[in-house]
Amino acid sequence: xxxxxxxAVLISGSGSNLQAIxxxxxxxxxxxxxxLVISNRPNAYGLQRAQDANxxxxxxxxxxxxxxxxxxxxxxxxxxxxxxxxxxxAGFMRILxxxxxxxxxxxxxxxxxxxxxxYTGLNTHQRALEAGDKKHGLSIxxxxxxxxxxxxxxxxxxxxxxxxxxxSLADKVxxxxxxxxxxxxxxxxxxxxxxxxxxAWLNQNCLHHPVLLNRLD
Numbered sequence: 330x331x332x333x334x335x336x337a338v339l340i341s342g343s344g345s346n347l348q349a350i351x352x353x354x355x356x357x358x359x360x361x362x363x364x365l366v367i368s369n370r371p372n373a374y375g376l377q378r379a380q381d382a383n384x385x386x387x388x389x390x391x392x393x394x395x396x397x398x399x400x401x402x403x404x405x406x407x408x409x410x411x412x413x414x415x416x417x418x419a420g421f422m423r424i425l426x427x428x429x430x431x432x433x434x435x436x437x438x439x440x441x442x443x444x445x446x447x448y449t450g451l452n453t454h455q456r457a458l459e460a461g462d463k464k465h466g467l468s469i470x471x472x473x474x475x476x477x478x479x480x481x482x483x484x485x486x487x488x489x490x491x492x493x494x495x496x497s498l499a500d501k502v503x504x505x506x507x508x509x510x511x512x513x514x515x516x517x518x519x520x521x522x523x524x525x526x527x528x529a530w531l532n533q534n535c536l537h538h539p540v541l542l543n544r545l546d
Contacts, residue, residue: 333358333361334360334517334518335411335413335414336350336361336413336415337363337367337408337413337415337416338417339368339404339417340366340368340420341369341420341422342370342373342374342375342422343373343374343420344420345503346506346510347379348375349507349508349511350419350511351379352511353515357518361514361518363379363382364385364411365385365386365387366385366386366387367407368386368387369389369390369421369422370388371388375419375420387407389403389404397424397426401428401429405432408433416436416437416472417437418439418472419510421439424476431474434471434473435471435523435524435525438471438514439469439471440469440506440510441467441468441469442466442502443456443457444486445468445481446478450476450477455495457489458493458495462489463488464486464487464489465486465501466485466502467484467502467505467509468481468539469481469482469509469510469513470482470529471524471529480524480528480529480536481539483541484539484541485502485508485509485541486541486543
């Protein structure tokens, strides 16, 4: 029997994706455990979610550090102290330094609210509406030094309806996020997912195109 993977989750806000992963983990305790939740904001509600689930928490407040490098070093020290096998960014609103991303290359995932490579960065729902897009969604990718630029593993699409608002579109995407992110974490924990030659591989197949959640059986 394989040892469950040890996972650290980084958050900045409410932690709804963290909650989805916590709920999923309860049914897959043989695959992985969440060993630490770190927030860069002391008042992030996601910390309460973790504490309610008896998961250790830590605040590494970015405002207490002089620069990104020293902040990231503090994060890295805390994560490595837990011997984490995977780092999951779940609404973590900090740009990470190249040194940090290289340290966890192939062992760090991010979820982004757009169909990458469209709309890297912020305000993705508003930008999709302004562009007149018919489809929007999310992407889960391995983290590399390029912002929102790592190999995409899975995407989920939602339709943009007539009269759609930024909030209604965000709500649609969030529902898909809460299905998609735990699934990708599970793939990693099952040793089905890995990064090789800067490409994502799943079930020994190179993902030349992301898996589409909407088309999974």
